[in-house]
Amino acid sequence: MNKPATGRPPVWAYWVVLPAFVLLWAVVAQILETSMLPTPLDVLDRLMEEASSGALWNHLGATLGRVAVAFILAMFMGSAIGLAMGRSTTTNALFDPLLVLLLNLPALVTIILMYVWFGLVEVAAVMAVVINKVPNVAVTVREGARSLDYRLEQMATVYRFTRWQRCRNVWIPQLFPYLMAATRGGLALIWKIVLVVELLGRSNGVGFQLHMAFQVFDVASILAYSLAFIAVAQLIELAILQPLERRSSRWRQPEMTYA
């Protein structure tokens, strides 16, 4: 029997596979000597060029803006729908079939329909992303709403909590893990859909740049933009999501003061 995986892994373990992969890439690129596979240094050069010309920041900014707006809209709408469905079986029965439909609707279909119906405009682009994301948020938050502790509800009723007090002090702390899961999954999904939206119908953004690079088989640019994109996503995870999660789950494992 294998021992179960427990304890902290050694720090070096995080720094093996990725550098080895870059090394392999460099070696293969060196041997093949083709523009279809530029070396890591070529890609880095291209990244620097794009950054110093300002193009990288423009496109990255445009994409980030769309991601932010779509994310906030999707989280609010999805949370409200999920909460309503989790709290009321009738609401759930009413909207569940629609939810299943939307969950299984390919992102590409929504994007095309939005562009066809509303034209190649910003609102259509953001709406397509929101429609793709809302069902996922709703499903996750619905699970959270179903697991709300009825004992704390009773307490809030007896002590006549206002709706706002209930929301802020009773519901959100219990829903927090679900909201975080929706956020994580949500950002990952929205990043990807936004690129497709930009590729199909916008004239700026990372997706648009990838489209342009694809038309001239400029692999160095494709990789440069991808790397920038991954770096930003990681930065958001490390700088915003993880600290937020640590801060809000501190109460879960408090040190016992009295026993």
Next chain:
Amino acid sequence: MLEVRIEGRSYQQPVLGEVFASIKRGDRICLLGPSGIGKTTLLNAIAGLDTTLPGGAVIGRENLRIGYLFQEHRLLPWRSLLANLKLVGVGEQDAKSLLGQVGLAGCEDYLPDQISLGMARRAALARCLAVKPDLLLLDEPFASLDPVMATDLKSLISSLMDANPRMAMICVTHDGADAEILANRLWYLDGTPARLHWDDRVGESGLIDGLLQRLRCKMEGA
């Protein structure tokens, strides 16, 4: 002050039968009965937590402030004791002095899971008092406390009742001895579906004892 007229309450099976009773200011009621008989169901009904009951089931509740000490402390685990108290509408100073009254001075900033069960129950009692209740509902306040802590809590509740003579109390307990210390009225739930029996003869010592004695025989006979 409060009129209870419950015609019956069922979950999968009928739990409560007809329960008619009234509660006056200054009443110290101990509600006894075997476990599972519907004591908490009755308490929840009185507290207004049972939304399936018809409107007239409990008359007079709207104007009452109710403090409910649940079986579990039901403090918000993500808020400090002080924040838990402030949420029911008292100021910081009052909240601190209430925590002091129940022997938790200096513990204001602890989270409920950082303190022991007995302390958490006292903090929950402080929260009951924070609403300046007309009616105090206590659901097995002494369960799973060690004897010393239970005795402390009993005398704390006793002195709180003495200090607030206009406050009424209903205390659910299994233990007749609790009733002898705390109660001036006795309620007893018995039968399926459960009916409420009571003994209202206040103050004449021995009478409550008499009912307790009969109940004991009954319980042992059952």
